[in-house]
Amino acid sequence: MKNFSQWFHDILEEAELMDARYPIKGMSVWLPRGFQIRKYALKALQELLDEDHDEVLFPMLIPESELAKEAIHVKGFEEEVYWVTQGGKRELNEQLALRPTSETSMYPMFSLWVRSHMDLPIKVYQTVNTFRYETKHTRPLIRVREITTFNETHTVHATKEEAEEEVKTGIEIYKQFFDELAIPYSICRRPEWDKFPGSDYTMAFDMIMPDGKTLQIGTVHNLGTTFAKTFDITFENDEGEHEYAYQTCYGLSDRVIAALIAAHGDEKGLKLPPVVAPEQVVIIPIIFKEKEDIVLDFTNKLEQLLKSNGIRTKQDKRDIRAGKKYYEWEQRGLPIRIEVGPRDIENKTIVVNRRDTGEKEFVDYDETTIVEYIKNLLDDISENMRNEANKFQEEKTYPVEKLEQVKKTINKKGGIITCNWCGQTDCGKDMEEKFDIDILGTQDADVSGECINCGNPAQSKVLISKTY
């Protein structure tokens, strides 16, 4: 892909995912096909979350007094909060924030809910719209002013250990979710100066985009007791003493859909993993005048057979050239295309095309085995797409040992470079400035030797890239 930025812009329109012409900068419309993909992605996520978390829904507006309570937190957001100041023709007594994230809407309520350790743990999540007044250049799904899809989980625990355990659970859920969607990732611990405002630490997922820059696609935060102290979330322990609760939160956004699009697309258009494809199979009847009934009789039965076995199937009977149909469905990224003409029916074969590899196969048609064949093929496609995407992320991750290679490697090859680092904020910020790169964060690893930048003893491996 020569120009990813342009490709990404075009594909949203061509594959009928979003309309970016809404008359407010940074806000777009989800079109029916895009909405379906979003729906199936959310479904996969929620199935994972539902195992041990309850879905809730909190109000969208936050009183200024609540938002302002946690000083470090508000400092992280104050430049980009939208404020409601007026109701009807009256000025409001207290201005209200459009939630930039929901800690300050949820935690005053948690304070009411938690009385004793019997009320713990709390594990809830919601999928909502959130808002950021972005002053930078906006881009649909990636840098927006309305995040239309913000899935955020918030938990409260009696002990530090349980909160640590929940961080691991959150990471595990996101790994499974991204694996299902065939989205590759690297996980690291964000540096001190880039952690979530108010958290003890932040674990983050980054994907390498086709242009070599990384996109943050998910974060898991250990909040420690900072917010519990601010919002007075305490419980009475077995000894009758009041203790502050330990909290975590983790979230995903519209960026998951951007990652999905970017990880698999090609010059022909979108490539959808079966799990999120609005239609997993499209059937194209090849119709010649005198054989129309025979063909449609066959394809109608096939459509019904696949549908009744839970395979999302569409038959395209439109009266336009077959070639145009192939082009359209390839652009829209459907995993499997089946073509059936009169001669195929005579020969008892169907033609099966895979979008992921472009392979075409003549398959002996047997009603008793075709469903299993298609299901297996969908599984193959999922696995192949996951492997391909992971391979790309691995191949674009470069271990580097000498300082002069840092900037050169990133500028030439993009991707993520890994090297030894001392872990000091001064040294990290120095590198960021010197090389015009971003420190994504650290990974625990047995390191020996010196920090690549300052020469002090290395504490960990660090991930570096240019970021979105």
Add this chain to the structure above:
Amino acid sequence: MKNFSQWFHDILEEAELMDARYPIKGMSVWLPRGFQIRKYALKALQELLDEDHDEVLFPMLIPESELAKEAIHVKGFEEEVYWVTQGGKRELNEQLALRPTSETSMYPMFSLWVRSHMDLPIKVYQTVNTFRYETKHTRPLIRVREITTFNETHTVHATKEEAEEEVKTGIEIYKQFFDELAIPYSICRRPEWDKFPGSDYTMAFDMIMPDGKTLQIGTVHNLGTTFAKTFDITFENDEGEHEYAYQTCYGLSDRVIAALIAAHGDEKGLKLPPVVAPEQVVIIPIIFKEKEDIVLDFTNKLEQLLKSNGIRTKQDKRDIRAGKKYYEWEQRGLPIRIEVGPRDIENKTIVVNRRDTGEKEFVDYDETTIVEYIKNLLDDISENMRNEANKFQEEKTYPVEKLEQVKKTINKKGGIITCNWCGQTDCGKDMEEKFDIDILGTQDADVSGECINCGNPAQSKVLISKTY
């Protein structure tokens, strides 16, 4: 129910549906159980809409210039629109409205989407949060400042006839939806002065609440070409001429959940129709020390059997008195409670309790028939609840022939009264003021005789009530 208002307030907390203590008036938190009920209700609605409508998602903010374009429309909303005036620390160039409803966010885009009659019809819906700056007394789900659940359908057509047809479709969908949820309703055409601002006419669904007042639970609007003219939604017809498109929109809100709660609750608490119950069956093992294994072995198998057949089932094994469990699950409104003790297992029976009638039955237990028995019972419960609710609505609807009975009947009995009416705005408003009632609207009927108020020839039957 002696005091419906207090009962409604209490049930939200007792059945763990919502928490109304959020620090902004008129905005509440959906708790996990409430959220589940909302989810199943939305699912039932979306299945009906999905047959012929596509789901989309439009931005939440609307530029003032768009909101102000349709003068009649904006007049209907200007007193209650929330305005965002600030982003970060800067004042915005143009203030942005929190959508009170989405005509003015959607229709500028429709104008871009519609070029020729080939682009029509458009039939889309979304489920979103909307906002009204209510100055009156607020009440969760009924009169709120954030409508957290606004399901709105918007359609565009080439002809007036198609738009009329879509109004009928919308009414049909809502009828089926309310029937499924066992919510009773009366349908009428709102009077001129109470139609949706900017519409040609409004069809509305009203339910009689336990206190005798009516609650508007759904509306279907024929917009004619008013908005098409304002937002320039035109198409080229077969003759190459530009024509204005015809539009409809229809919507439902959180009030559906309020109606659901109000239609079926009793002194014991909530009563949920099976379609929306988070759990349709709760199994209570009656455990005595030495027989624990026998009982749990049985109830675990029963739980698995019901679950694997698609019946939402919960087993309550908590170590508390059985009586307390009965009380809780009755309060939460679960349709069926099954009790199983050691003696029941010996006798090969289980005890099945219906929440709707309070009936208790000893059922011969047979693994091969129990699933069907429970499914049939759930169907029975659904039907019985629907019949009971409809009966209430019918019994509280009073035909009245003399003017002096209007106020007396409503004050004494509540509900809806029907009578002959001339259809004139002056006369209608005169009645509203004189009797402190609301004209809900008209129903087509063969009427003869005079208007109950002014004595002019009657044009239709009119529905009158006190409203929420």
